[in-house]
Amino acid sequence: MQANERLQEFSQRMAYEGSPHIGVEAFDPVPEALARHSERNVHVLRALASLDERRVEGNDDDSPLIQELQRMDSKINVLLDIVDRLLLPVSMLPPRHPVRFNAVGVMLPASLLPAADNLLVRLHFDACRALPLELPARMGRLLNEGDAFVYFCEIGEMVEDGLERFVFCHHRRKVAEARLTGAIENVLSSKHRV
Template identity: 65%
Template sequence: MQSTLDEEKWQAFSERVTWQGHPHLAIEPFEPTPDDVARLNERNLHVLRTLASLDERRVENAGDDDNPVMQELQRMDSKLNVLLDIVDRLLLPATLLPPRQPVSFNAVGLVVPASLLSSDGHLLVRMHFEACRALPLELPVQRGKAIGNDNVFLCFRELSETVEDGLERFVFCHHRRKVAEARLSGVPENVPGHKHRV
């Protein structure tokens, strides 16, 4: 029965757009209580909203504008970004971050190197993104099927609908930005993240 569920989850994962990159990532054993699940869902929703707002500011200020007011706003925004980066680094120095790892994820689950897993059962994945390294996503997962010889699929457990929606938006916005960047640079549009490649 479990293998059938794993296959269904993997199929659902494979049919969706994925975020692909190398965030700072750690995985540890995790047996959550209902209170832990509620706390994590609330925290993850806050982190996703923070990442989305930082991302939106970057996109809004990416275009060229000859308007002096817009130029001044962009300069102020750049200074604010520097201040945010300094605070972020003070809150969590790079030496305290887990190593970067190749990851592919969407709202169903994620694919990570099998070497990161020291145990089966219930696990917690902690991902730190550059936009706000001090606020990681902390996602409960369960080990699923092996993908090739080197990777394993982990399916998310007990995420609230709002967190799932937030993950979907995060992945979609990342994918849309990559497609736009590819068009601007004249690169063909087979942008990483559209389909997971096994």
């Protein structure tokens, strides 16, 4: 029954929709591995946020200088981590697949799933390919049209909050891009009428 409740919760929240590089493997959710993945995922989500040049949010208590220094510090940490891993060549990344995810879980092609209940979902984003999100999950439900729902488990509150912010920022960018495209089309169509 938990899978159905999680699927309902997933459906009620805003979700990221895109085609990142994604891989799924069987996973043994021992406490040490869960803690390691949680800490790393917090770092990756911060890195992705700091690499987003359009980010304008900040803590009202911090001065603009402090915010900029924190952003630069995050970028330097990301660069050091990338150099340390010697960047994954595209040929070593898992293939891209259309997915839809939020802090509850992910809808993905069922063909990606190994025969296991405990899973580790790896999402590689173009902004920082060498640093994937590695999210412990459980098999939820097989859905129509060859898709499956997998729900995240034991990801931690900070990772959940980071995923919510990531999804929100992605959605906000998509809306802004759609508005810009619409404005450009309106300008071009008005020029043709003149």
